[in-house]
Amino acid sequence: MTGKKGMRAGGNRRGDHQTQIKDPLVDRFFMIGVYILLTTFLLAVLLPLLYIVASSFSSPLAVSSGQVTFWPVDFTLEGYERALGDSQIMTGFLNSLIYTTVGTLISLTLTVAIAYPLSRKDLWGRGGLSLGVIFTMLFAGGIIPTYIVVQQLGLLDTRWALLLPQAVGVWQVIIAVVFFRSSIPDELYEAAQLDGASDLRFLWTIVLPLSKPLLAVIALMYAIFQWNSYFDALMYLRDPSLYPLQIVLRNVLILNQATPGMDAAAQIERQQLADLLKYSLIVISTVPVMLIYPFVARYFNKGIMLGSVKG
Secondary structure, eight states: OOHHHHHHHHHHHHHHHHTOOOHHHHHHHHHHHHHHHHHHHHHHHHHHHHHHHHHHOOOOOHHTTOOOOOOOOSSOHHHHHHHOOOOHHHHHHHHHHHHHHHHHHHHHHHHHHHHHHHTTTOTTTTHHHHHHHHHHHHHHOOOHHHHHHHHHHHHHTSSSHHTTOOOOOOOHHHHHHHHHHHHHHHHHHHHHHHHOOOHHHHHHIIHHHTTHHHHHHHHHHHHHHTTTOOHHHHHHOGGGGGGOHHHHHHHHHHHSSSSSSSHHHHHHHHHHHHHHHHHHHHHHHHHHHHHHHHHHTHHHHHHHHOOOOOO
């Protein structure tokens, strides 16, 4: 009996294996194409990064002569020593940290302050206000009118010139509105009202703790924008002590270019140093953003689904 049962069970297992449905040939080719495409995109992003990092640790001669591929040649830290030893670069680095931290907090606060009321169904005039917010995304005043506004407000050559004009992103507001509408049920708000909670307390104690994925994703968006901010600083700032890192890096690279009338050997040496500094400064300006990512990555699985259809 035991042998028959074993044979019967084995036969069932073989039958199950034989009746397993195989993927159609077209689907197999499609998946192969997907993997090839994704691998191509990965290499297109990864290889330039490897080249930049390898060049930043190579000697100026190896970089300028094109000897570097994806591994340092004549390993040296000269590029980082020259870059970090420059007081202007360290000042710019500190300024960028200030602009990124303070600017992200301001932008995140204003975005929530705009998006949460627009997500409430009982807000009077919500349709008109939403249309006004979207209108600013489609039509902008332009560079000259914006510059005049900043000038009239007395923000020129101050830190506020980089913090306030671009403080609110309409796209981030739309994402937040959709999240609040789909993730914060009206019944929760009604229950909080019955308990005597004000709108501000409901927002602070209930809405924000439930919105950590949203806040993490939007904060990262604003932080990257602030860290890479370049054009606004070029327009509004004249004081070198207020320059962010991006402007300082631009100035360092320009000052290290060869100039007419300079000795040939000095020109070559200066050009080689400029080529090395270029890659070292790229790495220095990229590291802070890469350090931020791990702290918010755990929210991305939820944050990437913001605004999706809930079933």
